[in-house]
Amino acid sequence: MFESLSNRLGGVFDKLRKRGALSEDDVSEAMREVRVALLEADVALPVVKDFVKKVKERAVGQEVIKSVTPGQMVVKIVNDVLVETLGADDEESQINLRAEAPVPILMVGLQGSGKTTTSGKLALRLRTRERKKVMVASLDVYRPAAQKQLEVVAGQAEVDSLPIVMGEMPVAIAKRAMSEGRKGGYDVVILDTAGRLHIDQELMDEVAQVRDAVKPAETLLVTDAMIGQDAVNLAREFNEKIGISGIVLTRVDGDARGGAALSMRAVTGKPIKLLGMGEKLDQLEGFHADRIASRILGMGDVVSLVEKAAESIEAEEAEKMAAKLMEGKFDMNDMLSQLRQIQKMGDIKGILGMMPGIGKMQKQIENANIDDKMIKHQEAIILSMTAKERANPALMKASRKKRVAAGSGTTVQEINKLLKQHQQMADVMKKMKKMGGKKGLMGAMSKMFGGATPPAGMPGGMPPGMTPDMLAGMGGGKKGKKGQGGGDEAMPDMSALMKGGGAGPGGLPPDVLKALNKGKKK
Incomplete structure (x- = not known):
């Protein structure tokens, strides 16, 4: 939903954020691009004219709060006008x-x-x-x-x-x-x-x-x-x-x-x-106008994601999973449970669309073939394993992999990929255990999920297939690999995106958003 519009607006605001100060010409140029993006998204012409007029009136001559950049200020104004256009009254x-x-x-x-x-x-x-x-x-x-x-x-x-x-x-x-x-x-x-x-x-x-x-x-x-x-x-x-x-x-x-x-x-x-x-x-x-505006501006919709998880995931199952995670244990049965809980929440691409900054990863997600079909394949692989193999994935040697591949209608390569994903998730769980009991575990998960409590059953808010190394490869400035978002112009790494957590425009830190909303000068 809104993918093309979100991508176009994201490009406009990325240019604004790179500039230390904005002139009236900068704002006018950005608004021309916003106008074209809205018209291409099939928004009615009178609505586009009114939208651009409101943003321009508020952006030009607006006193910029010291704790934010002019680019962030424009994003905030666009967010507010978007909410007004969509209809700000939730009760209505x-x-x-x-x-x-x-x-x-x-x-x-x-x-x-x-x-x-x-x-x-x-x-x-x-x-x-x-x-x-x-x-x-x-x-x-x-x-x-x-x-x-x-x-x-x-x-x-x-x-x-x-x-x-x-x-x-x-x-x-x-x-x-x-x-x-x-x-x-x-x-x-x-x-x-x-x-x-x-x-x-x-x-x-x-x-x-x-x-x-x-x-x-x-x-x-x-x-x-x-x-x-x-x-x-x-x-x-x-x-x-x-x-x-x-x-x-x-x-x-x-x-x-x-x-x-x-x-x-x-x-x-x-x-x-x-x-x-x-x-x-x-x-x-x-x-919800504010949530839709967040999605359009690439900030995700963490509130809807958590609500969806709360509806789909049974409390008893989540408690069992939390107890195992606190012990640092994570076997194939746990991964199967995770996959099924994700399926209950609906379309995987819809879930990913609610995560902050995910629009910038669209190509990487497509290349990684993250979809409902992939989850079905992974489920079939796990179900083709014996009880011992599920409890101890280290048993999966070449002959066992061939047997499971034949039984699940998949390939040995897919099995290797799943085992690698499992190992990476298991490593994360072990690290969480070392952080100290439930408090340390939930704190770590909260940090991974951008300061918000992650949906039960989603370790660190990470969907199946989105492994730590995949996320690291997708961003991270100069550390990113060539062809995976590396280089000076690479998208920010996932941890930076998650810090936005839907809390503010374009991943603004909470203190910045607070300043924007209250108008306090720092």
């Missing part, structure tokens, strides 16, 4: 459930935008996060098997769906859903309306009739982020004719530009409430 981006139960939520949008799947995702989110009793009902009497589809999705989300009555019209279905919701003691009723291939008056009239019949607490427009500015125009039309309360952007994980997300709030005045980040039912994220 929450799903409104403050109404008499059952709370009706109306899902509207064009055909193929992902309304039915999103209805299931929202039902699952409300059931698991909000502990609500949810029922879904399909009002789509036109598309073949549309009602059956929602019934199947509801089963996967483990929520109830309204029984199908053939020949019933949308308004009647909506009224019956609300009646059944009251009788069954449901907290929320989600109504999935019919879509069209394009906006027409018949569609709008039908949605308006349903809206008037149930008086929904939320009318959510579901739209595909991949269609760019068409999504913004669609939102404007639905808002003018129906009156929407919020927007759900789907397929955001496949949208490298992000123009729709950046334009939506400014053009329609309505908040983005949810983001569809994948096909699975649990891949629906709340929208």
Whole structure:
């Protein structure tokens, strides 16, 4: 998400940071590049003009605090304006459930935008996060098997769906859903309306009739982020004719530009409430303007990463792992557990995208083939080992490697790579033990994770495949190897990036951010 925009802006700000002082011409030149980057990301022209104007007004003549460089100050200003553009009010981006139960939520949008799947995702989110009793009902009497589809999705989300009555019209279905919701003691009723291939008056009239019949607490427009500015125009039309309360952007994980997300709030005045980040039912994220701004500026999103880990990883499993780590033990069974916990958290590239500074490593990550397929291969290798081999990987000699390669459908080279990764992680655990018990272990892990507590089950916040030597090779100025980010212009090493920890723009130290936010001179 936002990869191309993030990379372009990263290049602009890298140039600014290298300069000790900034003139008005420097800022103007940077803003020209920012304007081009935003337009290429498919952001609406009026939004781009307003964005650049705000940044320029604040940046030119701004008194720079002594503890930060002018370049850092500009990044901070851009971050603030980005948050404003996306919509700074977190409360407004929450799903409104403050109404008499059952709370009706109306899902509207064009055909193929992902309304039915999103209805299931929202039902699952409300059931698991909000502990609500949810029922879904399909009002789509036109598309073949549309009602059956929602019934199947509801089963996967483990929520109830309204029984199908053939020949019933949308308004009647909506009224019956609300009646059944009251009788069954449901907290929320989600109504999935019919879509069209394009906006027409018949569609709008039908949605308006349903809206008037149930008086929904939320009318959510579901739209595909991949269609760019068409999504913004669609939102404007639905808002003018129906009156929407919020927007759900789907397929955001496949949208490298992000123009729709950046334009939506400014053009329609309505908040983005949810983001569809994948096909699975649990891949629906709340929208937080400050976190999205952090991702765009390459600062990662550590808060969302920790939240995702907390949801996915069982406390009992994490405690067992922590106890083993304190003893300095780390065998193949532990590595298998780590791999499975990472898989529970979702797409590995999505997880890496939340880590600070990861955008600068995009080529290295691609070259290292770090993806979900790699994790599956590693899992297959470990499962093909005997219990003794898992407990003591040192037993893995040539003949055993050939046997495991044949059993797992992989190669000896892949097995060697996995064993090397395991050894490096085991070495890290041993060093942590020497630092002194739980306090020393957690302190070391905290330092590795940029001062924040790392997600349980992620040693030092390091995903599988991202080994210490790989991270060292990716950065480190003159120490970096040729072709791996070495030389004077190399990206900063991972420890320097992690110190940013999402705490401030471009990895600003906490004291710098504090000074920026409070305006204190040092």
